[in-house]
Amino acid sequence: MGITVTIRTNSAENTESEIKTLEPILKVENVWKLYHAGKVEVPALRGVNLDVLPGEAVAVMGPSGCGKSSLLYVIGGLAKASRGRVLVDGNDLVTMTDAERTKLRRSKIGFVFQRFNLLPALTAKGNIAIAQYIHGDGFDPHRFEVVTKMLGLDGRLNHRPAEMSGGEQQRVAIARAIINEPKILLADEPTGNLDTKNSEIVLEMLRRLNKDLGQTIVMITHNPEATTYFDRVVHMRDGVIVDGIPAD
Amino acid sequence: MMGQFVWRNLFHRPVRTLIGMLAIAVEVMLVITIVGLTSGMLQETAKRIEGIGADIMVQPNSSTMFIGFTGAPMPIKIADKIAELKYVQYVTPALLQFNTAGGVETIWGIDPISFRQVSNGFVFLQGHGLQGPDDMLVDDWQAKAKHVKVGDTYTVLNHAWKVVGIVEHGKAGRIFVPITTLQELVGAHDKATIFLVKCTRAEHTADVMEEIKQILPSNKVQPVKEYMSLMTSTNIPALQTFINSIIALAVSIGLLVIFLSMYTTVLERTRDIGVLKSLGASKFMIVRALLAETTLLCFLGILSGVGLSYTVRAAFLKLFPTLSILITPGWVLRAALIAILGALVGASYPAWQASRKDAVEALAYD
Numbered sequence: 001m002g003i004t005v006t007i008r009t010n011s012a013e014n015t016e017s018e019i020k021t022l023e024p025i026l027k028v029e030n031v032w033k034l035y036h037a038g039k040v041e042v043p044a045l046r047g048v049n050l051d052v053l054p055g056e057a058v059a060v061m062g063p064s065g066c067g068k069s070s071l072l073y074v075i076g077g078l079a080k081a082s083r084g085r086v087l088v089d090g091n092d093l094v095t096m097t098d099a100e101r102t103k104l105r106r107s108k109i110g111f112v113f114q115r116f117n118l119l120p121a122l123t124a125k126g127n128i129a130i131a132q133y134i135h136g137d138g139f140d141p142h143r144f145e146v147v148t149k150m151l152g153l154d155g156r157l158n159h160r161p162a163e164m165s166g167g168e169q170q171r172v173a174i175a176r177a178i179i180n181e182p183k184i185l186l187a188d189e190p191t192g193n194l195d196t197k198n199s200e201i202v203l204e205m206l207r208r209l210n211k212d213l214g215q216t217i218v219m220i221t222h223n224p225e226a227t228t229y230f231d232r233v234v235h236m237r238d239g240v241i242v243d244g245i246p247a248d
Numbered sequence: 249m250m251g252q253f254v255w256r257n258l259f260h261r262p263v264r265t266l267i268g269m270l271a272i273a274v275e276v277m278l279v280i281t282i283v284g285l286t287s288g289m290l291q292e293t294a295k296r297i298e299g300i301g302a303d304i305m306v307q308p309n310s311s312t313m314f315i316g317f318t319g320a321p322m323p324i325k326i327a328d329k330i331a332e333l334k335y336v337q338y339v340t341p342a343l344l345q346f347n348t349a350g351g352v353e354t355i356w357g358i359d360p361i362s363f364r365q366v367s368n369g370f371v372f373l374q375g376h377g378l379q380g381p382d383d384m385l386v387d388d389w390q391a392k393a394k395h396v397k398v399g400d401t402y403t404v405l406n407h408a409w410k411v412v413g414i415v416e417h418g419k420a421g422r423i424f425v426p427i428t429t430l431q432e433l434v435g436a437h438d439k440a441t442i443f444l445v446k447c448t449r450a451e452h453t454a455d456v457m458e459e460i461k462q463i464l465p466s467n468k469v470q471p472v473k474e475y476m477s478l479m480t481s482t483n484i485p486a487l488q489t490f491i492n493s494i495i496a497l498a499v500s501i502g503l504l505v506i507f508l509s510m511y512t513t514v515l516e517r518t519r520d521i522g523v524l525k526s527l528g529a530s531k532f533m534i535v536r537a538l539l540a541e542t543t544l545l546c547f548l549g550i551l552s553g554v555g556l557s558y559t560v561r562a563a564f565l566k567l568f569p570t571l572s573i574l575i576t577p578g579w580v581l582r583a584a585l586i587a588i589l590g591a592l593v594g595a596s597y598p599a600w601q602a603s604r605k606d607a608v609e610a611l612a613y614d
Contacts, residue, residue, distance in 0.1 A: 106528025121260035
């Protein structure tokens with residue numbers, strides 16, 4: 001059986017009673033994820049429970065193989081939970097078809113990956129714009145300008161990923177992830193391939209997105225220093241959440 | 249945006265795109281050129297028959313569309329019988345001999361006087377008409393192909409002919425010799441392959457045909473216009489089969505190359521597909537992107553193929569001036585459609601495969 005995390009935030013302005021009235025934007029209830037290696041079942045997640053409120057920034061930490069990425073993919077609808085419930089903005093991903101999860105992901109979830117995962121043939125602008133195209137609303141120049149300016153991408157938009165530094169690429173990836181104003185931003189070790197300086201830049205960007213725009217963020221990280229940028233840190237081990245404490 | 253995505257993906261791997269384009273270009277060129285060659289040759293032959301100016305052709309019943317293969321089974325005296333009929337202005341016999349030694353050509357043995365009556369004569373570019381038994385006329389295309397000029401000796405059928413004149417192409421054949429000499433050479437004394445009849449007026453053609461059929465019931469009598477209309481590949485079953493085989497071969501080439509190209513593309517872009525899925529791209533969107541890329545590649549290949557066809561035609565005509573390659577808008581369009589269909593079929597499996605890739609696995613792909 002999973003462990004329920006007590007929700008507390010850093011903000012002194014919010015009382016616990018006020019928090020309890022907020023509906024979680026993300027609700028993970030007793031989620032199991034089983035992978036099949038031949039005839040053997042390998043549980044990546046073993047009854048995980050996690051609630052994330054709107055506007056929260058949560059860091060998920062744990063050793064390699066503890067199920068962090070599996071949790072992220074299940075939350076993001078890229079993988080389907082074997083058991084349990086995953087509610088994203090009230091929608092249960094577990095009961096959805098692949099097409100429905102894809103549709104939900106398009107409108108409510110943004111992903112940032114460790115390896116940036118930009119499309120190499122497109123420029124920075126193209127990589128961001130394609131997210132808008134897939135979303136279905138077409139290119140929104142105003143939103144595009146706001147996001148790229150905020151992430152300091154002016155002057156780099158016509159460059160392809162191969163012509164950009166790691167930090168720039170990751171900022172493009174973040175721009176792509178938030179261009180459609182997703183409910184939740186999921187980041188899978190976004191600083192894993194960056195040096196210290198660029199890591200700090202990216203983490204600061206994420207922090208600003210959370211504090212200034214109220215972006216809900218769930219981030220996987222190995223980096224203990226990264227946790228200082230987040231409201232709450234959740235620890236995982238062997239497919240379960242073992243501890244969820246405020247970042248301070 | 250999709251257009252930009254497709255366009256940039258195509259040119260992100262220029263060598264692979266070039267190979268794909270080349271395959272489509274070759275496919276299109278094969279179809280256009282082979283069809284153009286067959287229809288060009290047929291049409292050119294038909295035009296040359298029309299160029300004689302006769303109204304009716306009289307041949308043996310066993311004759312085919314290819315007059316040169318018929319041999320010489322008809323007595324030449326048939327010409328006199330036909331000449332006596334009402335509304336017949338002139339008749340001329342011709343003996344056709346197919347020759348494959350030193351090239352593929354049909355020798356026309358003609359009676360110069362009656363041939364001139366029916367055809368209004370040749371347009372001479374150089375020299376004069378047939379006078380001696382070993383005289384030969386060649387048309388300008390044949391002269392260019394064989395590098396002959398007036399006064400040269402031209403050996404055909406193991407006989408040394410003297411080229412006495414070069415005539416404008418477009419009338420009957422390319423090589424003309426006296427019918428009597430040719431009859432001797434091929435052992436067809438007093439025989440002819442075909443009789444060409446000119447009526448007093450074109451409106452009398454049907455009446456004259458009826459009369460000829462009455463006196464020659466076992467011969468094939470047809471208007472020249474009908475022969476012209478029948479000189480198409482659809483009326484020659486073996487030729488149509490040949491054309492269909494070439495088209496099938498061309499489509500197979502295009503299909504297989506595109507299949508391989510897109511299969512490799514999908515494999516190489518596995519992670520990109522995972523990224524698109526993480527952004528919320530549906531299966532349909534992914535299939536559509538890949539098929540759009542294929543269509544664009546095909547379009548570029550088709551343009552190249554059409555250009556290549558004209559280049560190949562120019563090269564062929566330079567090397568073989570007597571060839572005729574007819575490139576028509578209709579067949580260019582058909583070749584284009586065939587190429588697009590083949591390419592889309594070839595790309596459909598890789599595209600479907602791409603849409604079904606597991607997003608998590610795709611994102612982890614190296």
